Amino acid sequence: MxxxxxxxxxxxxxxxxxxxxxxxxxxxxxxxxxxxxxxxxxxxxxxxxxxxxxxxxxxxxxxxxxxxxxxxxxxxxxxxxxxxxxxxxxxxxxxxxxxxxxxxxxxxxxxxxxxxxxxxxxxxxxxxxxxxxxxxxxxxxEHTGLTRSGAKNGDWIYVTGTLGDSAFGLDLLRGKAQCNEADREYIINRHYRPTPRVLAGQALRTLASSAIDISDGLVSDIQHVLKASNIGAMVNVDKLPLSKELKANVSDELALSYALTGGEDYELLFTVSEAQKGALEIALAETGVKFTQIGQVCTGGKLNLLLDNQPFEPINLGFEHFN
Amino acid sequence: MxxxxxxxxxxxxxxxxxxxxxxxxxxxxxxxxxxxxxxxxxxxxxxxxxxxxxxxxxxxxxxxxxxxxxxxxxxxxxxxxxxxxxxxxxxxxxxxxxxxxxxxxxxxxxxxxxxxxxxxxxxxxxxxxxxxxxxxxxxxxEHTGLTRSGAKNGDWIYVTGTLGDSAFGLDLLRGKAQCNEADREYIINRHYRPTPRVLAGQALRTLASSAIDISDGLVSDIQHVLKASNIGAMVNVDKLPLSKELKANVSDELALSYALTGGEDYELLFTVSEAQKGALEIALAETGVKFTQIGQVCTGGKLNLLLDNQPFEPINLGFEHFN
CATH class of the missing domain: 3.30.1330.10 (PurM-like, N-terminal domain)
Structure with missing residues (x-):
């Protein structure tokens, strides 16, 4: 019926x-x-x-x-x-x-x-x-949720994990790149099975001044923070954390470009004041998650990418992030 | 960039x-x-x-x-x-x-x-x-949310509003039915702009024994209640509330079939014990929402549709509800 x-x-x-x-x-x-x-x-x-x-x-x-x-x-x-x-x-x-x-x-x-x-x-x-x-x-x-809008001049900028693996993995899957057979599974897994930094995020509460996850790519996502916080940033691209699997298979310039613009890393990007830096590093270390300081918040409202103190422009990898 | x-x-x-x-x-x-x-x-x-x-x-x-x-x-x-x-x-x-x-x-x-x-x-x-x-x-x-699973033998069965308009409206839009020009806008609106019975639902808290909204059609949705409550029901189809706009444009049998199986009415179907019946009718009347008693919960686990105390089988209107 x-x-x-x-x-x-x-x-x-x-x-x-x-x-x-x-x-x-x-x-x-x-x-x-x-x-x-x-x-x-x-x-x-x-x-x-x-x-x-x-x-x-x-x-x-x-x-x-x-x-x-x-x-x-x-x-x-x-x-x-x-x-x-x-x-x-x-x-x-x-x-x-x-x-x-x-x-x-x-x-x-x-x-x-x-x-x-x-x-x-x-x-x-x-x-x-x-x-x-x-x-x-x-x-x-209550009142401990991290947002994009709290970054202040002088705050240190960090990311968790390594960047660029996921986008390289996508290019491997599309046949647009190649890699050693030994590294392939690791790279593809970073694209297919990203690790959400759940415990790390909780460790950042009351310590970080802002946070965002890297879904569209570092360059794109950091600018969401800068806009929401009405501030600028300097990022030293030579400090970007890259996996040995990524570095083993592409040029340094390409690896940095994947890390900056590739997206889908699902690592955390966050800022912390000088005063909270020590406490935050201790709290994060207890979670076992790797983290790297990559730059500093500054005035001016712009993102400045620096390699050996010279402006760095990533390769256009053609990733489109239309949601 | x-x-x-x-x-x-x-x-x-x-x-x-x-x-x-x-x-x-x-x-x-x-x-x-x-x-x-x-x-x-x-x-x-x-x-x-x-x-x-x-x-x-x-x-x-x-x-x-x-x-x-x-x-x-x-x-x-x-x-x-x-x-x-x-x-x-x-x-x-x-x-x-x-x-x-x-x-x-x-x-x-x-x-x-x-x-x-x-x-x-x-x-x-x-x-x-x-x-x-x-x-x-x-x-x-806390602890006042209505569910499908509380209907008990002897409880009275009610619905809000009128049933069948929405399905008739869909048939009008598909060119499968016709109606007077004067009634068309009302019927189409019942399909396009259903009224969620938000205040009526709140009035039922602590008074009704079960509730569900009618999305797939009365016959289908009441059986969700009967299954969750492990009980049966008798519905007197001659009591089903039908709009004058529906009755003016289709046969009595077709109107009842729309009301029973058409779906997308988004009216509430609910049950209430004899002890709470009076309090519920007062509470609901204060919301200004029309409501009608259409049957009674009984043992046996089955839905029995009755017209003049004879079993009633609705016309198969061919509505498919595959979510």
């Missing part, structure tokens, strides 16, 4: 039974809304990102990596605010039901969801051109 | 400047996350819905109606839990930048956002086949 198409119930079966349980989820997936109970004296951080096939990922991307990355990019947004991951919704649009694809996608997504303690509390499955929208909720102690 | 495509900054300009302000939004749209501050002793209700072009709406749907409806369907989910609307994110995927379309879409969306006091706190604009995913957050006093 009912017109519900069974195959979409099938899709939901890949997600509803496997959601991480959390004590603060009063009503979980399956009703009209989820109901969650934020902790006392904590604010809720909210972010959403959409990945569209043929725009943000290619049809041949392994479904498990896509599931993993779809959530990782949202967790990276929480990390940049210093928030602890909590709840998520998944809006999944698919052209058809492919059980193997669904099994792999959900396995990849739940792998990272479980690692960070994220509960899937709701969603919508629809028919159409393949895309994934995840909306993530995190918690942050 | 930066590769951000200017036209997508243009899209964002239609949304960032016009977001409703709320005192509980500590960080609004424009950073990596929004940060919101839920009220003390309130839980957060979360829901998300995706509308895909050519699946959930046709390309000729006026953009202002699409903007309105995209948020209305999410507000309806909040209503069915008894939650007060608070914050939303918008994931908008568009094939190209059409300024007239954007102006109309955002005007329709903000019209209903402002009416219900919803702040747009984040989002993502991407290029691809047109679709809209809204994730809505509401607040509900």
């Amino acid at each position: 009912i017109g519900i198409v069974k195959e979409f119930q099938l899709i939901e079966s890949y997600f509803t039974g496997r959601a991480q349980s959390r004590k603060d989820v009063a009503v979980g997936i399956g009703d009209d809304c989820a109901i969650v109970e934020p902790a006392v004296n904590k604010s809720v951080a909210i972010s959403c990102d959409t990945l569209v096939e043929n725009v943000h990922f290619f049809p041949d991307m392994p479904a498990s990596a896509l599931g993993y990355k779809s959530l990782a990019v949202n967790l990276s947004d929480l990390a940049s605010m210093g928030a602890e991951p909590a709840w998520m919704t998944l809006a999944l649009t698919l052209p058809e039901v492919d059980e193997n694809w669904l099994a792999d996608f959900s396995t990849g997504m739940f792998e990272i969801a479980e690692y960070y303690g994220v509960a899937l509390v709701g969603g919508d499955t629809t028919r159409g051109p393949r895309s994934i929208t995840i909306t993530i909720n995190g918690q942050v102690p | 930066i590769g951000i495509v200017k036209e997508f900054q243009l899209i964002e300009s239609y949304f960032t400047g016009r977001a409703q302000s709320r005192k509980d939004v500590a960080v609004g749209i424009g950073d990596d996350c929004a940060i919101v501050e839920p009220a003390v002793n309130k839980s957060v209700a979360i829901s998300c819905d995706t509308l895909v072009e050519n699946v959930h709406f046709f390309p000729d749907m006026p953009a202002s109606a699409l903007g309105y409806k995209s948020l209305a369907v999410n507000l309806s989910d909040l209503a069915s839990m008894g939650a007060e609307p608070a914050w939303m994110t918008l994931a908008l995927t568009l094939p190209e930048v059409d300024e007239n379309w954007l102006a109309d879409f955002s005007t329709g969306m903000f019209e209903i956002a402002e009416y219900y006091g919803v702040a747009l706190v984040g989002g993502d604009t991407t290029r691809g086949p047109r679709s809209i995913t809204i994730t809505i957050n509401g607040q509900v006093p």
